[in-house]
Amino acid sequence: MTKPNMSVEIAGVKWNNPVTTASGTFGFGKEYAEYFDLGELGAVCLKSLSAVPRLGNPSPRIAETNYGILNSVGLQNPGAEYFLENELEEIRKYDTKIIANICGSTVEDYIAVTKILQDKVDMLELNISCPNVKEGGMAFGTNKDMVYDITSRVKEAAKVPLIVKLSPNVTDIAEIAASAESGGADALSLINTLLGMRIDIKTRRPILKNNMGGLSGPAVKPVAVRMVYQVRQAVKLPIIGMGGISTSDDAIEFMMAGANAVAVGTAGFVDPYAWVNVKNGIEQFLIENNISDVNDIVGTVELN
Amino acid sequence: MEFTLVYKKEIIKNVFDFVIDAPEIAEKAKPGQFIHVLCGGRSYLRRPISICDVMDKKLVRFIFEVRGEGTKSLSNLNKGDKIDVLGPLGNGFSKDIAEDGEILLIGGGIGVFPLLNLAKEFNKTTTAILGFRTESAITITSDFVKTTKNLFITTEDGSVGCKGFVTDVLNRMVSEKKIGAIFTCGPKPMMKAVAEIANANNIPCEVSMEERMGCGVGACVTCTCNVNGKKARVCKDGPVFNAKDVNFDD
Incomplete structure (x- = not known):
């Protein structure tokens, strides 16, 4: 058969394929550009940017867990202006869409970074789900009224489609998703990391200097698939699904649960070609199953 | 691969x-x-x-x-x-920081390993000072015998070589002759002590840092250490840094 259609449209932005990167696992792209052509990806979602530079948390910032990792990087970044001046040009060379993940401590901070970035990137992803910062971050993403408020105010300032990234550290993710939708979100991405902790039993101290951190990797995948399914039932917005995707089979699971696109993150630390392998594997699956369009598998799970 | x-x-x-x-x-x-x-x-x-x-x-x-x-x-x-x-x-050591004088390779414990390849590159012109806890922890010193001009071994319990720390030998050498450069890898307290001696005596010095690491290619920004007040990535900006720039206490 002819090659299946791999392109997807997320909030009016056409991606060449449904695979992107999970923010914070891919830097600003250039590190992995040494391993593969970034044009292989539908979009590249960059490390979180704030209006002013952030130093991040003290080390150790990473701890291994069974089938995953905890991290507490704390949104270290050189600031949005530095990014525009020094990093953007490099990734613009590739045939891929650019998503800037944005963070802040106050709603005003989020608006400030949105105004700096303007329309110089293709999409914005509102990070209201980082568990590693004292102010802002997850605090915004776990209360439905705050989600509505920040989404609507950032949306007002945004010149490109706004993706809202949801936290899994909530009782009812469908309710939060609905708030983001009514606040004006153009798309949703989920899940961010799950708050976790590891303790060194010899020293009786947490391994992370920040004590707690965000869990990612294969360990979180079933939770993420479940949440994508629940959010799909609750909203009409495009969904970018993520959380422990390592293989194309994982990615297809997310799409069947209702994700229109998928992000690979932590798996890339184990295999720097994971992003490309997931994309190629999805295409292979479509060919083998005689499916002509990747969009046709979205939300096709049939409950028992 | x-x-x-x-x-x-x-x-x-x-x-x-x-x-x-x-x-x-x-x-x-x-x-x-x-x-x-x-x-x-x-x-x-x-x-x-x-x-x-x-x-x-x-x-x-x-x-x-x-x-x-x-x-x-x-x-x-x-x-x-x-x-x-x-x-x-990562970046590796820069041979060209060396000025006239003795080139010292200072390693501690399992930190001695990356210094061997460097010793070979300097073609038997270096002096290695290698510190270990005790005799049973000593490794690959025979390789350093073949690849360096001089080799000093220290052990904390004195079971082999000089009793004490690598810094005891270093301090003595600094007082006796001109040191052209120091390259060091080992436990953080050891490297901090070596860096302090190097900095106090204006000796070019490079340290090889270690930190819990994720991606290894500079993307995840987890393996950071304090370099010139900024959080540098050990995997990509390092692991080798100029001793003057590293804040070992952060």
């Missing part, structure tokens, strides 16, 4: 000497760079291990201590098995 394990030996208890047939890495590797090794078993992330030596432009030698699940699993591999390795990664 996968490479074949062609040599394996437990050189002291729980410390393994591995050689892989990896021309792609060997051709590019510089002293002080590292490889990121997939260990298997119950470990998930790769483990950063410094390159100890490169031979015949195709063999890469690395030595590691079994510390947990990952390195335990790695140590169970046998000659002929395949190992998934990324590298060479």
